[in-house]
Amino acid sequence: MAGYLVYLKSEYPFLREAPSQPLQQTLKDLATAYERAFDPHLAAQFPRFKKRGRSQGIRFPQGFAIDGSGVSLPKIGWIGFRKSREIEGVLKNTTVLYDGTHWYVTIQAQREVNDPVHPSRSTVGIDLGVAKFAALSDGTFVESVNAFKKYEKRLAFYQRRMARKVKFSANWTKAKQKVTTTQHNIGNIRNDMLHKASTRISKNHAVVVMEDLRIINMTASAKGSVERPGKNVRAKSGLNRRILDQGWGEFRRQLGYKLSWNGGALLLVDPRNTSRTCALCGHTSAENRQTSPIIDTEGATTRPTPIPTPPSISYEGLDRAGSPVEIRR
Numbered sequence: 479m480a481g482y483l484v485y486l487k488s489e490y491p492f493l494r495e496a497p498s499q500p501l502q503q504t505l506k507d508l509a510t511a512y513e514r515a516f517d518p519h520l521a522a523q524f525p526r527f528k529k530r531g532r533s534q535g536i537r538f539p540q541g542f543a544i545d546g547s548g549v550s551l552p553k554i555g556w557i558g559f560r561k562s563r564e565i566e567g568v569l570k571n572t573t574v575l576y577d578g579t580h581w582y583v584t585i586q587a588q589r590e591v592n593d594p595v596h597p598s599r600s601t602v603g604i605d606l607g608v609a610k611f612a613a614l615s616d617g618t619f620v621e622s623v624n625a626f627k628k629y630e631k632r633l634a635f636y637q638r639r640m641a642r643k644v645k646f647s648a649n650w651t652k653a654k655q656k657v658t659t660t661q662h663n664i665g666n667i668r669n670d671m672l673h674k675a676s677t678r679i680s681k682n683h684a685v686v687v688m689e690d691l692r693i694i695n696m697t698a699s700a701k702g703s704v705e706r707p708g709k710n711v712r713a714k715s716g717l718n719r720r721i722l723d724q725g726w727g728e729f730r731r732q733l734g735y736k737l738s739w740n741g742g743a744l745l746l747v748d749p750r751n752t753s754r755t756c757a758l759c760g761h762t763s764a765e766n767r768q769t770s771p772i773i774d775t776e777g778a779t780t781r782p783t784p785i786p787t788p789p790s791i792s793y794e795g796l797d798r799a800g801s802p803v804e805i806r807r
Contacts, residue, residue, distance in 0.1 A: 479505040492530065497552045500536035521692060535575040542572050549583055559583050578658040594741035596684040603687045604679070606729070608720045612675065620675045625667035626723040633660045672729050680736035688730060689749035697721050 480502040487493045493501060514522035543550040544565065549572060550556045567589030575582045603615040612620040626633075636656040643650035679686060697718040702708030734744045 479509045496536070497538070497541075497554075499538050499541060499552065503537040503539060504533070521694070523694070534577070535573055537571055537573045539571045542569075544569065544572075544585065549585070557583070577662060579662045594739065596741035598682060598684045600683045601685040601687065602679065602683040606689070606691065606724070606726050608717075608724060611671070611724055612729075614679075620671075622724060623667055623671045624720070624723055625664045625671075626719065628667075629660055629664050633657065633664070636660055668723070668725050669728070672725050672732055676729060676732040676736055680733060680740050680742060684742045685745065686733055686737060686742065687745045687747060688733070690746035691726060691749055693721065693727055 483493075483498065483501055483505065486501075508525060511522070511525040514520050515524045538551060541552045547561050548556050548558050551572070551574065565585055565587055567587035570586045570588050572586070573584045575584065600616075605613045607613065608622065610619045611622040614620075636653060640650060640653035640657055643653050699718070700708040700711050700714035702711075708714070730744070730746075737744050
């Protein structure tokens with residue numbers, strides 16, 4: 479698709495102001511997005527149109543230089559930055575990103591490393607939720623921070639103030655910065671919890687098993703249509719906000735690459751019946767759902783929520799991976 483860049487520049491003159499390499503990288507990202515959207519094995523969404531100014535990041539695959547705490551970028555020149563760590567290996571690309579409050583430069587390098595061996599041999603199953611962010615099969619929990627819920631009223635206040643201003647005026651710009659800063663704080667709180675939890679789990683367990691949740695389907699609107707209106711729309715909307723506030727997808731992504739760094743593995747299992755399967759005897763029943771003190775209707779096993787789910791998830795993951803599974807009785 480990079481071959482279309484010449485025609486796009488003639489049709490949209492503002493593209494000539496930017497270096498060609500970031501524009502080519504954007505077209506390559508678009509081509510990758512189309513490939514993922516048409517891949518039947520992936521649950522990727524179809525690419526959406528993004529207006530000019532929406533993207534706040536540019537990537538340079540070549541033509542850049544690094545000297546100490548400065549980076550030289552085509553058509554921009556030398557820019558100073560605070561180096562967080564030493565750069566090792568062959569430089570591959572650099573990305574400049576603006577998150578609404580700060581500018582960041584990310585430098586990617588390639589080097590050979592030995593295959594990591596995880597120091598632990600333990601396996602843990604994880605059940606994600608909203609009351610508790612995660613329940614682990616070892617009996618521990620990860621508490622939810624509910625960052626959006628904490629800042630929801632403040633964010634709505636700044637958004638209303640911004641809506642009353644004349645668009646693109648000085649006061650509108652100030653109000654917009656308040657909204658951006660609040661959204662940035664929400665993201666920072668959530669990411670801090672996700673990184674701490676994923677780092678701790680990836681270092682302590684060699685194999686992590688999780689449900690392969692379809693978050694897009696889980697958070698679909700219940701509004702329905704005129705012919706077939708939905709039920710409990712307000713309650714479903716509130717649940718959707720709570721689910722999206724947790725960051726399940728980002729947590730799974732972080733666990734995946736951190737386990738790979740440490741020599742571990744992340745296994746995903748079908749989420750069907752995981753909450754209805756007793757971890758002690760393996761019995762599956764709709765009545766096993768944790769709505770009463772008796773969880774296992776066959777073995778009459780009593781256990782508080784949500785302990786039974788993570789062990790059954792880990793058993794199923796090991797079973798599918800070909801490892802021997804022993805059901806404890």
